[in-house]
Amino acid sequence: MIRSDTNHDAIDEVVYLQAYAEGWSDGKYEIKFDKRECINGGRFYERADDGKWSGWFFTYTNVRARQFSCVSIQxxxxxxxxxxxxxxxxxxxxxxxxAEAILHSSFGDSYYWEARRSMRYAKHLVEIGDKFRxxxxxxxxxxxxxxxxKSWVETKKVRRSF
Incomplete structure (x- = not known):
């Protein structure tokens, strides 16, 4: 059992985000969220003898939470x-x-793809990859x-699927 005398302060609530166990309804993506039974969250958190929850809080072993719940979200x-x-x-x-289960609101807009196209690996990493390939x-x-x-600004989308 986990000792409860190591932390006098606690996080009020932990919300563990998860996908829906059944996937999308009828293959249709729908914006929604519901408190649900944990799919995997219960593996990462456990209730201490004082009723508080412990888990992995960025390596802080003495952190506890007063409440814990799993929420399925799309x-x-x-x-x-x-x-x-x-x-x-x-x-x-x-x-x-x-929280990686959440998409940011502007996912897929022109600014997102502009930022995405501008990303390049460091030259030394490209050389290592080229040698391996x-x-x-x-x-x-x-x-x-x-x-x-040479410049990401010059990169144009080219469809090559057919």
């Missing part, structure tokens, strides 16, 4: 904001675990038609 950052406003507005401290895969940018322009 949506973006606005959906998460709605969840917090509706169900957790009274919490003084709230720990959102697995050449030696192990008999592959290179020219034969694979993956040559990048």
């Amino acid at each position: 949506g973006d950052s606005n959906t998460l904001a709605d969840l917090v406003e509706r169900d957790h507005s009274e919490a003084m401290s709230l720990f959102i675990d697995r 050449s030696e192990k895969l008999n592959s290179n940018d020219v034969s694979d038609k993956t040559v990048l322009d």
Whole structure:
């Protein structure tokens, strides 16, 4: 059993975000969230002898939470904001675990893709990758038609699927 005398302060609530166990309804993506039974969250948190919850709080072993719940969610950052406003507005401290389940509101817009296209690996990493591809895969940018322009600004979307 976990000792409860190591922390006198606690996080008010932990919300463990998860996908819906049943996936999308009828193959249709829908913005929604519901408090649900934990799919995996219960593996990462356990209740201490004083009723508080312990888990992995960025290596801080003495941190506890007063409440713990799992929420299935499909949506973006606005959906998460709605969840917090509706169900957790009274919490003084709230720990959102697995926030990578949330898409940001502007995912896929022109600014997102501009930022995405501008990303480049460091030159020394490209050289290591090129050497591996050449030696192990008999592959290179020219034969694979993956040559990048010197400047990302010059890169244009080209459809090559047919």
